[in-house]
Amino acid sequence: MKAIRGFKDILPAESALWRHIESEAFRVFSTYGFSEIRLPILEKTELFSRSIGEGTDIVEKEMYSFKDRRGDGLTLRPEGTAPAVRAYIENKLHVKPVTKLYYTGPMFRYERPQKGRYRQFYQIGAEVLGDADPKVDAETIEMLIKYFRIIGIKDAVLNINxxxxxxxxxxxxxxxxxxLGARMDSLCENCQRRVEENPLRALDCKSQGCVEATEDAPSMVDQLCRPCFEHFEGVTGFLMQLDVNYVLNSRMVRGLDYYTRTTFEITGPNLGAQNTIAAGGRYDKLVSELGGPDTPCFGFAIGMERLSIVLSSTGGFGASLSSPIFFFVSMGKPTRKKAMALVAEMRDGGFRVETAYIEGSPKKAMKRADKLGAVYTIILGEDELSKGVVSVKEMATADQSFVPYGELILWLNATLTGMG
Ligand SMILES: [Zn+2]
Ligand SMILES: [Zn+2]
Known part of the structure; x- marks a missing residue:
């Protein structure tokens, strides 16, 4: 048996990095006033067709939709913003002047799998609901850039429109x-079909013909109304004051219909064409379109798979993130009880301990410790037991020390501090 195409397991070597990515995100976001919301994975199909838009790739051909046993149309969420807005309205979170939410979890889109792109993919998302001020856009983007810097991405590029x-x-x-009408023949079939309904799609179409045909296309920024222009100026002004560099990219329209005003993408190194690690923007009409009060909003989502690729290719994380393994060998029945007590004490102290309770030669146990990548092997034999000590062997150097029971935790902590 194999996993479904486009679905994958996140194995321990990678999940340590994922946990690090997530916990740092939550730590940083909470300092900006965000709190967690946990959202369902299934929603009514209508939520996405109404919010993301009927003419979009996502709704037209990428959603995992099906009828449940009652015949209701359901969809595995392809993104988190619409569910967050649904929850915001349903739970009347709008009684507060502003609500800042973050969430994490799997999303589903039936796309062609490639490097960094899966059909079940994970996002960390955040939404600010109830504030139209350009400060919100700039501050939230600044938070994201700061977060990337903290986890080790220093050369992220911000594109804004x-x-x-x-x-x-x-x-x-x-x-x-x-x-586009004058260049219809150069556009791909998809874009030709939907150009009337949504000409903006041609701007972010990746097909060669569309990219070339739209090279000198008019840009939205030149056509903004007064309030939109002032808002955009406000955003870029705040960004400059916050020391955030940006590139104005008038082709960046994002693949969802609900965006208004500010949109942005952050790209990272080492990813090739699929180099966006976070994207988002303002959606001032979505809450009211889904039946809530008029509520200006701003949000973004981070792609976990791509972020993890960038970090593992630049940071060399992985090994350093999972805590070191200590291998405890109890030799001979009489040592067991004391060994178990010491192992419990170590685990209570936060150490990661593997154990072997053996009779006879420790050779096999030592081999196992080596294969597991243990940094220290702690041996309690009958000799040690009679002296009230354990023998601690550093695997890399084979250096050996005898440490009294009562000092073991202190000794290990001091050694670990030295290692770090
Ligand atoms: Zn196209
Ligand atoms: Zn406008």
Whole structure:
């Protein structure tokens, strides 16, 4: 038996890094006022078709949708923003002036699997609901850049754009449509089909023809209405004051319909074409479109698989993240009781301990300790037992010390501090 195509196991060597990525995110985000929300994995299909948009790739061909036993249309969530907004409205979180949420977990999209892209993929997402101030956009992006720096990504690049609002975007769409109309033959089939409905899609289409045809396409930023222009200026102004560098990228429209005004992507090194490690933007109309009160929002999602690729290729994490293994060998029945007590004491002290309770020669146990990558082997034989000590052997150097029972934890802590 094998896992489904596009689905994969996160094995211990990688999951230590994942845990680190997640816990650092939650730590940093909480200093900016975010709290965790845990969302269901299944939602009504309608939630996504109404929010992400009927004409998008996600809704048209990437969702895992099915009917349950009652015949209700359900979908494995392809992203977290729409469920977060649904929960925000349903639980009346809007009674507070601003709500900041983060979440993590698997998302599902039926895409062609490739490096860093799976059909079940994991995101860390965050949403600020209830604040239109450009400060929110800038501060949240700054938080993200800071977080990346903390976990070891120093050369992340921020691309930013504005998609305007329902006042100024229709005019831009018309102009873009006129522009694309003259280049229809160069567009891919997909874009030709949906250009009337959503000409913006052609801007982020990856097909060669579409990329070339849209090279000199008019840009949204030049067509922003006064309030949208001022908002965008506010965002870039705050970013500069926060010392965050950005690249204005007028082609970046994101693959979801709910975005308004600010959109952004952060790209990381060592990923090739699939180099986006986080993306997001403002969605000021989504809450009201889904039946809630008028609520301006800003959010983003981080792709765990790609982040993990970047970090394992630059950081050499993995091994250093999982705590060192101590191998405790109890030799001979009379030593067992004391050995078990000492092992319990070590585990209570936070040490990671593997054990072997053996009779006779310790040779096999030592081999096992070596294979497990133990840094220290602690031996309690009958000799040691009679003296009230354990023998501690450093595996790398074969150096051996005798440590009295009562001093073991202190001794190990001091040695570990030296190691770190
Ligand atoms: Zn506008
Ligand atoms: Zn295309």
């Amino acid at each position: 504005s998609l305007g609002c329902s006042g100024c975007r229709p005019g831009y769409k018309l102009e873009l449509l006129r522009f």
